[in-house]
Amino acid sequence: MPEGHTVHRLARTFDTLFAGQGLRVSSPQGRFADGAGVLDGRRLVASEAWGKQLFLGFAPADAPADAAAGLPADVSDAQVRGVSSASDTLWLRTHLGLYGAWTFAGAPDAPEVAHAIGAPRRRIGERDSVPTSAPPSSDVWEVPEPRGQVRVRLLGVHAVADLTGPTACEVITTDEKRVVEARLGPDPIRDDGDADAFVAAVGRSRVTIGQQLMDQAVVAGVGNIYRAEVLFRAGVDPLRPGRDVPAATVRAIWDDLVVLMRDGADHGAIVTTRPADRGAGTVAEGGAEPVPAPGRGQTRQNTDGSPDAVPSDQAFYVYHRDGLPCRVCGSPVLVKELAGRNLFWCGVCQT
DNA sequence: TTGGAATGGACAA
DNA sequence: TGTCCCTTCCAAT
Incomplete structure (x- = not known):
C-alpha cells in the first residue's frame, strides 16, 4: 500500500537486484502476456520513481552490456554511457493503486535489499510472509512458484520480483513516459x-x-x-x-x-x-x-x-x-x- | 464462508 | 459526485 516513499524504495530495490541484467519477463496470471513478451530478454537499464509511479527502463537485448553496477540516473545518462538510447528504451510503467504489491525472493547470494529479500520472502508495498526458495546448501537457486494473481514476474540472475494487483501495468515509450510525467x-x-x-x-x-x-x-x-x-x-x-x-x-x-x-x-x-x-x-x-x-x-x-x-x-x-x-x-x-x-x-x- | 476495508485512480455524467 | 477496477487479509458470520 504505497504512498510515494514506498515506490522510491521499490526503485532502489530494482536497482540493487537487477541493474544491468537481462531479465526473463512473464505474466503467470496471463493478463500481461503481450507486454511481457515485448520485454522478455531485455536488459534493465533504469529504475525511476515519480510520485506513486514506478518506471523500469529496458534496453534491447542486444545492447552492449554495462559492466558497472548501478543504473544511470536517467535516460540521458544512459545515452551518454552508450547503454541505451531514449528511442530504443521501453518502459514498464506500474502503479500499485490501493493494494498492489511487489514481492521479492532471492538466491542466497542475492544482495541484501533493506531486509526485503532472502528468506523469509518479503513483499514490499504490503505484507511480509511466506516461505521461500532453496535450502542454503543447494548451489542452484530454486525459483519459487508465483503466489496469487501475479501479473508480471521479472526473473534475473539471483532474484525474482512478482507484481500483484496493480492499478496500472503497461509498456510505454520514452515519449509516452514524458507525457505521463507531465501530468x-x-x-x-x-x-x-x-x-x-x-x-x-x-x-x-x-x-x-x-x-x-x-x-x-x-x-x-x-x-x-x-x-x-x-x-x-x-x-x-x-x-x-x-x-x-x-x-x-x-x-x-x-x-x-x-x-x-x-x-x-x-x-x-x-x-x-x-x-x-x-x-x-x-x-x-x-x-x-x-x-x-x-x-x-x-x-x-x-x-x-x-x-x-x-x-x-x-x-x-x-x-x-x-x-x-x-x-x-x-x-x-x-x-x-x-x-x-x-x-x-x-x-x-x-x- | 462471506464481506468489509485498504496508504488509488480513471472515467462518466 | 458516483461507479468501477485491481487483490489480499482478517473479522465477523
Whole structure:
C-alpha cells in the first residue's frame, strides 16, 4: 500500500537486484502476456520513481552490456554511457493503486535489499510472509512458484520480483513516459521536486488544501496518511481553501513533506510523530491511553525491520485515530469522508 | 464462508 | 459526485 516513499524504495530495490541484467519477463496470471513478451530478454537499464509511479527502463537485448553496477540516473545518462538510447528504451510503467504489491525472493547470494529479500520472502508495498526458495546448501537457486494473481514476474540472475494487483501495468515509450510525467506535480522525494510549483498550485485554487494534497497533479506521492499527518503538523484545517492558506505555510508544508517522505523512503515506514508526543500515545496526564477500537487493525507498513522502529500505533498523530484523544490537546480526533477517502484531523489543533 | 476495508485512480455524467 | 477496477487479509458470520 504505497504512498510515494514506498515506490522510491521499490526503485532502489530494482536497482540493487537487477541493474544491468537481462531479465526473463512473464505474466503467470496471463493478463500481461503481450507486454511481457515485448520485454522478455531485455536488459534493465533504469529504475525511476515519480510520485506513486514506478518506471523500469529496458534496453534491447542486444545492447552492449554495462559492466558497472548501478543504473544511470536517467535516460540521458544512459545515452551518454552508450547503454541505451531514449528511442530504443521501453518502459514498464506500474502503479500499485490501493493494494498492489511487489514481492521479492532471492538466491542466497542475492544482495541484501533493506531486509526485503532472502528468506523469509518479503513483499514490499504490503505484507511480509511466506516461505521461500532453496535450502542454503543447494548451489542452484530454486525459483519459487508465483503466489496469487501475479501479473508480471521479472526473473534475473539471483532474484525474482512478482507484481500483484496493480492499478496500472503497461509498456510505454520514452515519449509516452514524458507525457505521463507531465501530468504529475512535483515529487518531494525527488531532487528535482519544485517547491515553487507546489506553492503556486495550492495558492491559485479554492479547492481545500486537504483535497489538493491528494491531487497528484499538485504534489506527487502524497497519499492519505501523509496528507492527514502533514496538515496536523502544520496546524492547518484540511477544509481550508488552498488560496486562504498563507504561502509561507504552504511552503512549510512542502518542506515538511520533503523530510517526512525521504525518511519514509529510507526506513520503509511512515513516522510523523515527534518523540515527545509519542510516549503512551497521548496527552501527558489524564489516565491511560485508550485501547484502539477493536477491528481497527494496525496500519501495515513494510519497515526495514530495525529494532528501534517506532511501533505503528505510535507513528501517527491523527491517521486512523478517530475518536482517540489528540496526542497534543486531548480532544477527540475527527474523521470525515471526503471525496471517497477518510480524512482525519484535530478540530482544535488545526485551524 | 462471506464481506468489509485498504496508504488509488480513471472515467462518466 | 458516483461507479468501477485491481487483490489480499482478517473479522465477523
